[in-house]
Amino acid sequence: MADSLPSSSSKLVYFVVIPLILASALVLILNQKPSTTYSWPDSGAPPPVSAKDRELTSWAPPPPTAAATMEDQIVEKNYSDLERAEASLARARARIQEAQRSNQTSYDPDYVPSGPMYRNPNAFHRSYLEMEKLFRIYVYEDGDPPLFHYSKSLGILGIEGILIHHIEISNFRTRDPGKAHVFFVPISAQSIANYAYVIHNRAWSPLQNIARDYVNLISTKYPYWNRTLGHDHFMLACHDWAPKISKGVPLLFKNSIRVLCNANTSEGFKPSVDVSMPEIYLPGGKMDGLIGGPPPSTRSVLVFYSGGVHGYIRQILMDQWKDKDPEVQIHEYLPRNMSYYGMFRKSKYCICPSGWEVASPRTVEALYTGCVPVLLKDHYAKPFDDVLDWSKFSVDIRVSQIPELKNVLKAIPEERYIEMQRIGVEVRRHFEVNFPPKRYDVFHMILHSIWLRRMNVQLHDTYEN
Ligand SMILES: *[C@@H]1O[C@H](CO)[C@@H](O)[C@H](O)[C@H]1NC(C)=O
Ligand SMILES: *[C@@H]1O[C@H](CO)[C@@H](O)[C@H](O)[C@H]1NC(C)=O
Numbered sequence: 001m002a003d004s005l006p007s008s009s010s011k012l013v014y015f016v017v018i019p020l021i022l023a024s025a026l027v028l029i030l031n032q033k034p035s036t037t038y039s040w041p042d043s044g045a046p047p048p049v050s051a052k053d054r055e056l057t058s059w060a061p062p063p064p065t066a067a068a069t070m071e072d073q074i075v076e077k078n079y080s081d082l083e084r085a086e087a088s089l090a091r092a093r094a095r096i097q098e099a100q101r102s103n104q105t106s107y108d109p110d111y112v113p114s115g116p117m118y119r120n121p122n123a124f125h126r127s128y129l130e131m132e133k134l135f136r137i138y139v140y141e142d143g144d145p146p147l148f149h150y151s152k153s154l155g156i157l158g159i160e161g162i163l164i165h166h167i168e169i170s171n172f173r174t175r176d177p178g179k180a181h182v183f184f185v186p187i188s189a190q191s192i193a194n195y196a197y198v199i200h201n202r203a204w205s206p207l208q209n210i211a212r213d214y215v216n217l218i219s220t221k222y223p224y225w226n227r228t229l230g231h232d233h234f235m236l237a238c239h240d241w242a243p244k245i246s247k248g249v250p251l252l253f254k255n256s257i258r259v260l261c262n263a264n265t266s267e268g269f270k271p272s273v274d275v276s277m278p279e280i281y282l283p284g285g286k287m288d289g290l291i292g293g294p295p296p297s298t299r300s301v302l303v304f305y306s307g308g309v310h311g312y313i314r315q316i317l318m319d320q321w322k323d324k325d326p327e328v329q330i331h332e333y334l335p336r337n338m339s340y341y342g343m344f345r346k347s348k349y350c351i352c353p354s355g356w357e358v359a360s361p362r363t364v365e366a367l368y369t370g371c372v373p374v375l376l377k378d379h380y381a382k383p384f385d386d387v388l389d390w391s392k393f394s395v396d397i398r399v400s401q402i403p404e405l406k407n408v409l410k411a412i413p414e415e416r417y418i419e420m421q422r423i424g425v426e427v428r429r430h431f432e433v434n435f436p437p438k439r440y441d442v443f444h445m446i447l448h449s450i451w452l453r454r455m456n457v458q459l460h461d462t463y464e465n
């Protein structure tokens with residue numbers, strides 16, 4: 001593609017934002033204008049992002065290789081690895097658009113997504129199947145544990161360690177970077193915070209330098225980072241400080257796919273580029289006994305929350321509701337005669353407020369136990385929002401509505417509550433952690449989120465003088 005690039009620039013990465021698989025790529029080519037929205041076609045799409053978010057240095061129409069005709073021409077020209085990767089993504093995109101257009105379900109022995117919680121069940125299913133068939137991840141091998149290739153898999157941030165490990169041993173991993181669609185930068189924000197943070201010295205730079213040195217290493221040693229300026233690279237972290245750490249590496253922050261629990265849109269999280277990861281706490285690192293809860297009819301408590309007063313949202317909640325109303329069970333410390341998970345199972349609604357960071361393991365705990373999550377957060381990008389319509393199985397409450405909490409929940413008709421509860425039980429498969437991972441579980445949903453974002457851009461080789 002070098003011949004179409006201006007010779008004045010020494011290094012440019014060209015990409016096109018494909019309107020997530022859905023609207024026709026052809027329209028895009030004809031308009032010669034990148035779409036700036038990330039959306040499945042129906043309502044409830046994440047907020048649009050401007051081209052500026054992507055730091056578009058320039059824009060060129062997609063090359064002819066983007067069409068699904070590359071195989072015919074392969075004998076005539078030597079294509080780069082990136083062009084081949086793009087061509088396979090273009091074909092997948094076309095098949096997903098077709099599944100969406102024809103509204104036909106695909107065969108699947110395990111599970112066929114259907115129901116109101118899916119924004120577009122057929123497109124999602126086809127996209128998921130294409131991912132299983134095609135998606136290849138290259139994991140940089142440089143760096144040693146514990147800062148790289150490893151993170152703790154216990155505790156409330158344990159999902160970071162679990163998923164890094166699952167990526168490392170996954171069938172999606174390829175040892176051949178020439179075959180990869182995305183490149184995993186295996187830094188662990190949790191380990192960096194644990195090992196490199198000096199108490200009382202609140203400086204970010206020692207932490208950021210570890211990430212920067214790693215990216216400098218791989219970008220010097222291999223051609224892949226410079227090739228796309230990090231657009232096809234991703235990191236994964238659950239630690240609160242991951243956004244700050246990644247900010248120390250400007251291209252990682254701006255261009256790469258950051259898979260984060262702390263998906264705070266006020267701190268640079270971009271829903272069309274980054275991936276929101278659910279925070280999941282597994283006591284003892286196991287799923288045993290977590291899943292399941294009684295039906296709505298036996299749930300006697302209207303709403304439950306218990307936890308530390310971390311951050312301003314919880315402070316407001318406590319000020320208004322702590323130990324005040326038997327139907328509104330809001331506690332800082334759980335009374336002796338109550339069990340934490342027992343209360344999730346006894347309650348119709350469970351409040352999941354932001355704490356020190358936007359995410360909280362309570363959302364997944366609520367789904368696991370059949371309690372309808374009440375999300376009380378500002379600036380939070382919900383996990384899998386590209387595929388799942390959260391309004392069908394959770395309730396959003398604004399901070400300003402906290403005084404009205406009881407009335408808001410009481411005003412929800414019983415049938416609507418029962419429906420949300422039923423759907424919550426159905427979607428929880430997407431939040432389950434399995435050892436080893438199972439199809440459609442949280443590991444695969446995270447990979448699918450990365451896959452969608454990779455498909456959402458079309459990358460061209462950088463051009464060097
Ligand atoms: C393709 O690459 C091969 C070897 O790498 C070379 O011999 C051949 O001339 C190239 N063909 C074109 C059209 O560039
Ligand atoms: C797609 O098909 C399903 C049944 O298979 C139907 O309920 C739904 O309304 C159809 N959607 C569109 C957009 O045609």
Ligand SMILES: *[C@@H]1O[C@H](CO)[C@@H](O)[C@H](O)[C@H]1NC(C)=O
Pocket residue numbers: 219220221222223226
């Ligand atoms: C990538 O770019 C950086 C900075 O421009 C340069 O130092 C590095 O050598 C390049 N890497 C490769 C593999 O050429």
Ligand SMILES: *[C@@H]1O[C@H](CO)[C@@H](O)[C@H](O)[C@H]1NC(C)=O
Pocket residue numbers: 335337338
């Ligand atoms: C816990 O004890 C209090 C009184 O001490 C009582 O009002 C409440 O119903 C009990 N809760 C449960 C879940 O047993």
Ligand SMILES: *[C@@H]1O[C@H](CO)[C@@H](O)[C@H](O)[C@H]1NC(C)=O
Pocket residue numbers: 264265266267311354355356357358378379
């Ligand atoms: C989200 O980011 C904004 C801006 O930095 C900050 O004010 C807010 O406290 C963050 N939310 C949480 C829950 O940390």
